[in-house]
Amino acid sequence: MDMLESNFIGFEAAMVSTIPLCHTNQPDELIWPHNPNGEYLVKSGYKFLQLEEARSRPGQSDFENLKPLWQSIWSLSVSSKVKHLVWRAAKNSLLMKMSLVRRKVNADDCCEICQGQQEDVLHALYRCPKLEELRALNPLWNHSRLKQTTSFLDLIGSIFTENRESAFFSMANNCAGVGVAIRNGCGQVMVSLSQQIPLPSTVIEVEALAARRALILAQEIGFTRVVLEGDSQTLITALKTSSHTLAHFGHIAQDIRYLASSFSDVRYTHVRRQCNTVAHSLTRQAILSPFLQVWMEDVPPELADVLQVDFQSLD
Structure with a gap:
């Protein structure tokens, strides 16, 4: 952080410090930020220039x-x-x-x-x-x-x-939250986690960071066969394919694939948000606490009712 502050203006250093870093050795790449998949298209370039021109016209309601x-x-x-x-x-x-x-x-x-x-x-x-x-x-x-x-x-x-995503973001303290709940085959919580992280630039990056943290936690506990569930269709689709992506979260997706190679079996499943309420509640918990918190075979006491309702919905 000292190096950032000595080479960048204050707000620039703060922005750079929120860029999620990869855990594996990956080459630097140029991406096109105005297209979700990071690839340049003439259409997206044309639209970008149109918007830039419109913004330069003072006094117009665009x-x-x-x-x-x-x-x-x-x-x-x-x-x-x-x-x-x-x-x-x-x-x-x-x-x-x-x-x-x-x-x-x-x-x-x-x-x-x-x-x-x-x-x-x-x-x-x-x-x-x-x-x-x-x-x-x-x-x-x-x-x-x-x-x-x-x-x-x-x-x-x-x-x-x-407040781009109320479940994830709090600009008041420039942070995001990550929530992880690992269940067994019967739906019982084996371990849960709540962790605050620096605020990335997009929601999909938070989803990717949560998925990476879930695999790291599963690896630390000693699981060998896992099903990674998430409510981001974009992320799950990207993880199911072995092809490289230039999207903002591409380097995190590559980390996830590397972690997956250490398990005997990893599957990726998309679920609706209402089926992921415990993880989202843990995410909100993370926004309010700067400390990494882990609960073995349990969730925070204040989320007991959420867990009970969620568990009943599995029946």
């Missing part, structure tokens, strides 16, 4: 730049009316007192709840002092940063950027 935000809003696991509310708020199409005053419908733009500030979308849904208790329910959000946003669009964009 649909392509906001498209990922709209997709994130409509993919939320909430009711349709909540998605619609967030979408309308981001588009500033909710009737607030400030907009009614501009239209000369109202003469007063003061918030009726706090009676102290003007009521716009950002104030009504986030900044109002009366919402402080609700804000406290989300300790993983970087509220000091969010309070600096100037519109609800900026606010919701920052939330999605800083």
